[in-house]
Amino acid sequence: MQYALTKDRLPKGFSFPLKRSVLDGALRAAGLPNELHHVYYARPQQPGLMLRIDYCGEDRKGWFAAGKSSLWLFAVPSDKRKQAEIALVTHGLPNLTGWLDKIRAAGNSIRGPDQTFELWYRSEAIQIAATIAPRTD
Numbered sequence: 850m851q852y853a854l855t856k857d858r859l860p861k862g863f864s865f866p867l868k869r870s871v872l873d874g875a876l877r878a879a880g881l882p883n884e885l886h887h888v889y890y891a892r893p894q895q896p897g898l899m900l901r902i903d904y905c906g907e908d909r910k911g912w913f914a915a916g917k918s919s920l921w922l923f924a925v926p927s928d929k930r931k932q933a934e935i936a937l938v939t940h941g942l943p944n945l946t947g948w949l950d951k952i953r954a955a956g957n958s959i960r961g962p963d964q965t966f967e968l969w970y971r972s973e974a975i976q977i978a979a980t981i982a983p984r985t986d
Contacts, residue, residue: 851883856890863924865890866899866933866970872922872942879946884953886917893924899933900941900968904952906961916960918949925970933970940975941968948979 854869869888876882886905904918925933948966952959969976 852885853887854890855887857892857924859892859924862927863893864927864930865922866925866930867922867937871938872920875938875942875946876949879950881946881949881953884918884949885920887919889919889921891921891923894921897969897971898967899923899925899937899970900945902945902948902966904964904966906963918952929970932973936970936973936975937968944968944975944977 859865869890872888873882876884900923901921902918905915945966945968952964965978965980967978969978
């Protein structure tokens with residue numbers, strides 16, 4: 850894996866829902882070992898938000914991360930960690946790698962603009978939100 854890694858110290862009572870080795874294994878298995886620019890293991894931001902990927906569109910010519918994605922994995926309450934991990938491994942990672950593969954294989958019209966993919970954990974289930982930034986040209 851060729852991405853930078855940043856890992857926050859967590860407050861008591863929080864844990865990361867996914868080990869780095871599991872994330873790396875899912876990326877390798879999907880044939881996507883070099884699609885990430887940076888991975889952040891971060892403190893919780895919004896209740897329920899577990900994972901977010903920001904794709905820096907190729908329209909951003911000259912930007913060092915153009916055409917690459919940055920991933921944020923947010924901590925969850927420790928008592929919810931196991932359920933969150935199961936949901937991520939079962940449903941989240943297949944959707945995440947499918948989204949990354951779709952961008953990689955797509956034409957310029959898809960890879961040009963910035964895009965965001967989020968995984969939310971609510972009511973013991975994964976919810977997915979994906980957006981494409983509007984083009985400004």
